[in-house]
Amino acid sequence: MARPLQRAVAALTSLIDNPSVRLSGAASEETLATAVEDRDLASATRVLRLEAEALTELAASxxxxxxxxxxxxxxxxxxxxxxxxxxxxxxxxxxxxxxxxxxxxxxxxxxxxxxxxxxxxxxxxxxxxxxxxxxxxxxxxxxxxxxxxxxxxxxxxxxxxxxxxxxxxxxxxxxxxxxxxxxxxxxxxxxxxxxxxxxxxxxxxxxxxxxxSAADFREFHPGGQLGSALLKVSDLMHKGGDLPLCRLETPLSDVIFEMTAKRLGCVGVLDGDGTLAGIITDGDLRRHLKPELLAERADSIMSPRPKTIRPKALAVEALREMNDKQITTLFVIEADRRPLGIVHIHDCLRAGVA
Known part of the structure; x- marks a missing residue:
């Protein structure tokens, strides 16, 4: 017999077999409550062990x-x-x-x-x-x-x-x-x-x-936390005309206009063959602020080799990367480094990715 059950039985037996024993009201209630709790725990433990043993036998059969x-x-x-x-x-x-x-x-x-x-x-x-x-x-x-x-x-x-x-x-x-x-x-x-x-x-x-696959699983679970956890970057990214992009030689006056219009806080800088060469953020503009800034080219202040992510990566991976690197955006590229889209940390949070 399990030890908690033994204590419960002993306590109850003592109260039944010894009517001359008189406890104070508080002590009596506490003893009975403890006995009942021990009995309940013993019952639950017995059930779970029996069912666990049954599953073991089922697996073996x-x-x-x-x-x-x-x-x-x-x-x-x-x-x-x-x-x-x-x-x-x-x-x-x-x-x-x-x-x-x-x-x-x-x-x-x-x-x-x-x-x-x-x-x-x-x-x-x-x-x-x-x-x-x-x-x-x-x-x-x-x-x-x-x-x-x-x-x-x-x-x-x-x-x-x-x-x-x-x-x-x-x-x-x-x-x-x-x-x-x-x-x-x-x-x-x-x-x-x-x-x-x-x-x-x-x-x-x-x-x-x-x-x-996990991708198939998401098709049947689009809602709730599970659906959010299985979202891909391609499901959230901005693409096409919403992409903030410029060329290496683009004047910073035009870069500022592009950044303001697309409202993502950054602009991707493309080289001659259209691959992603760098990124300019609103922070870069503030750090380089000077009277002659607007006349300079994009490549003069861009940060080369920006952080990127694959379109098939899970959105939770993108969120983790942005948190780890303390950035707010990731350009989405394939092996040729041509930008397919951009994902912002707010896109992940709005979709419930956490």
Whole structure:
């Protein structure tokens, strides 16, 4: 028995078996509160350990059936239909969402609604993943029969190898026979954790088999912090007519006009073949301020070899580079050093990149 649970039991037993023991109100309440807290922590620890052990057994139990399941999902031209009833249904919804967000088109069908018309959502080019702890969930019977009638691949996830679901499935993924974390052995706990983890394993295996990249991932996650973290420099950069540019021989009077018009605080200086030779910032102008400044050329005050970045770099990389170098802009170039765009630190911050 875990030590916190022992302390809780001992404290409660003492209070029950020794009615003559009288504690002050504050001390009694504190003792009972501590006993309850210890009991709760012991319960939580037991549940987490049981579920962790179950996942370890699940990992060890994976075999050729898992490979066949991945082959089946990779071989269809349609979508993956995930279904289940009760707690298994809630898990099935999450598995469908994970598959869809990682490059495997998928959706959830409620087995009860399937019997009342939603079977029409399942096409012959699809595959079905059905979840049932017992493998005898009656609400799944119509879905199972439908897949058998039209030759739709069926992957069953269940704990019972001899169940109806396992026997009817083209591929049966059998969960190891570990106890539920619920002390009554009734509430689905360990079993649903294993189902959820197995769904994640299928999704990641499919992701890797398809060569799904971070760029692909961003296409399905354009919003929120995740979408911002996957933004590329090319998504934020100013380009075309918004680029502040001049030539080596451009008079500084024109440079100032260009910098003011483009409002990015700098101008890129191009050499004869159009490659980026330097940069002039508003700080450079202030440092070189003198009466004859306007008559001088751009190359007289430019800073050579300005900091640049690739268009395919993540915006978070550009932000880090600007923070490290204490600058506010980066010109965007490819290998030929011809400027494709420019990204300002404010562009990153407005997009939520941090």
């Amino acid at each position: 994976l075999d050729g059936a898992f490979i066949r399941a991945v082959d089946t999902l990779a071989g269809i031209s349609g979508r993956v239909v995930v279904t289940g009833m009760g707690k298994s249904g809630h898990v099935a919804r999450k598995i469908a969402a994970t598959l869809a967000s990682t490059g495997t088109p998928a959706f959830f069908v409620h087995p009860g609604e399937a019997s009342h018309g939603d079977l029409g959502m399942i096409a012959r080019i699809d595959a079905v993943v059905a979840l049932s702890n017992s493998g005898e969930t009656k609400e799944l019977s119509d879905v199972i029969a439908y897949t058998r009638r039209f030759g739709i691949p069926l992957i069953g996830v269940t704990r019972r190898a001899g169940s109806s679901l396992a026997e009817q499935s083209d591929v049966a993924l059998i969960l190891p026979p570990v106890p539920e974390a619920c002390p009554l052995g009734l509430a689905p706990t360990t079993s649903t954790t294993m189902m959820l983890a197995l769904g994640d394993a299928l999704a990641v295996a499919m992701l890797e088999r398809r060569g799904f």
